[in-house]
Amino acid sequence: MLEIKYLNKSYGDTKVLTDLSLELEENKVYGLLGRNGVGKTTLLSIIANQISKSSGEVKLYGEEVFENPKALENICMVREKGIGVEDIKVKKIFNMAKILYKDWDEDYKNFLIKEFNFNTNKKYNKLSRGNQTIVGLILGLASRSKLTIFDEPSLGLDAAHRYKFYNLLLKDIENYPRTIIISTHLIDEVTNLFEEVIILKDESVYIKDEVNNLIxxxxxxxxxxxxxxxxxxxxxxxxxxxxxxxxxxxxxxxxxxxxxxxxxxxxxxxxxxxxxxxxxxxxxxxxxxxxx
Structure with a gap:
C-alpha cells in the first residue's frame, strides 16, 4: 500500500531522516515510536505531503504522493500542533473536511459530535487544548481515509476521553478496515491497538515487527x-x-x-x-x- 524508498530529509545541515525505507500493508494498525526529535512528525508530514522531502520515494498504491491530488485524497493526517485553520468555527472545519476527503462519513461525524458532547459553534482557536484534540480525532475518524495518521492523538485529553477514542477506533476499523498510523508516547495505553510497531532511531527505521513477536x-x-x-x-x-x-x-x-x-x-x-x-x-x- 505505502512504499517508502531511500527517503532523506534535512533542514540545512541537520539531517533528520537518512535513507529510510519502509513498506506498510493495507488494513493494519501501526505504532510509530521514537524519542523526541527523532523525526516521527517529519516522516508523517512527508507521507501526507505537508512538507517536502529532500530525496527518495514515497508512493501510495504505486503513485508518488508529492503534489498528487489523487493520492492525497486517500490520506488524512491529524497533527499534534493544530489543523492549520484557527480562526473559524469548528462546524466550518467539518464542512471543509467533507469536501477534502472523498470517503468522508457525515453521519459518523454527527455521531462522534454527540459521543464527545461537542459544541461545533465555537471557534477552533478558542477551544482548550483537549477540545482541539477532539476536533482532530473526529476529523481522522470520520474521514475514513484509506491511510489515516494520528500524531500524538491524546494531547490534552483526560483518561476517559483517551479510552473513548481508543474504543471508537477499534470498533470503526473492525467495520471499516483501513491503514492507521499512530504516533504516541503513551505506549502502554495503545499496545492492544497496534498490530505492528515501527521504531525510529539514528535517522532511520531501527525496528519494524509485529507486536506479538516483540513481546x-x-x-x-x-x-x-x-x-x-x-x-x-x-x-x-x-x-x-x-x-x-x-x-x-x-x-x-x-x-x-x-x-x-x-x-x-x-x-x-x-x-x-x-x-x-x-x-x-x-x-x-x-x-x-x-x-x-
Whole structure:
C-alpha cells in the first residue's frame, strides 16, 4: 500500500531522516515510536505531503504522493500542533473536511459530535487544548481515509476521553478496515491497538515487527546473577538493575521452553516486559550489553 524508498530529509545541515525505507500493508494498525526529535512528525508530514522531502520515494498504491491530488485524497493526517485553520468555527472545519476527503462519513461525524458532547459553534482557536484534540480525532475518524495518521492523538485529553477514542477506533476499523498510523508516547495505553510497531532511531527505521513477536522475546528475569548468567550467555541484555544479592535483567531474545525451565529450576522469576519499557531500553543512548 505505502512504499517508502531511500527517503532523506534535512533542514540545512541537520539531517533528520537518512535513507529510510519502509513498506506498510493495507488494513493494519501501526505504532510509530521514537524519542523526541527523532523525526516521527517529519516522516508523517512527508507521507501526507505537508512538507517536502529532500530525496527518495514515497508512493501510495504505486503513485508518488508529492503534489498528487489523487493520492492525497486517500490520506488524512491529524497533527499534534493544530489543523492549520484557527480562526473559524469548528462546524466550518467539518464542512471543509467533507469536501477534502472523498470517503468522508457525515453521519459518523454527527455521531462522534454527540459521543464527545461537542459544541461545533465555537471557534477552533478558542477551544482548550483537549477540545482541539477532539476536533482532530473526529476529523481522522470520520474521514475514513484509506491511510489515516494520528500524531500524538491524546494531547490534552483526560483518561476517559483517551479510552473513548481508543474504543471508537477499534470498533470503526473492525467495520471499516483501513491503514492507521499512530504516533504516541503513551505506549502502554495503545499496545492492544497496534498490530505492528515501527521504531525510529539514528535517522532511520531501527525496528519494524509485529507486536506479538516483540513481546514474545522481551522478558524481565529476577534472581541471583550467578544463576542467570550461564543460561542467557550470548543473548541480548538491554537492561540491568542490582538489588543486594539479586539482579533484574531485561532480556531481548527469544527463550526456548528448556531455557525457561532451567531459569525456573534456578529460582529465577520470568515476567513479560511491557512494550513501553522495551522501547525505552532499546532506544537508550547508553551502551546496550550483549551479555552479562
Amino acid at each position: 514474545e522475546k522481551a522478558y524481565f528475569l529476577n534472581g541471583k546473577e550467578e544463576n542467570i548468567a550461564p543460561i542467557i550467555e550470548g543473548k541480548r541484555v538491554i537492561h540491568k538493575e542490582e538489588f543486594g544479592t539479586s539482579v533484574i535483567v531485561g532480556l531481548f531474545h527469544r527463550l526456548t521452553g528448556e531455557e525457561k525451565q532451567r531459569l525456573k529450576d534456578n529460582n529465577i522469576d520470568i515476567s513479560p516486559m511491557p512494550l513501553q519499557k522495551l522501547f525505552v531500553y532499546l532506544t537508550e543512548n547508553s551502551h546496550v550489553k550483549e551479555a552479562l
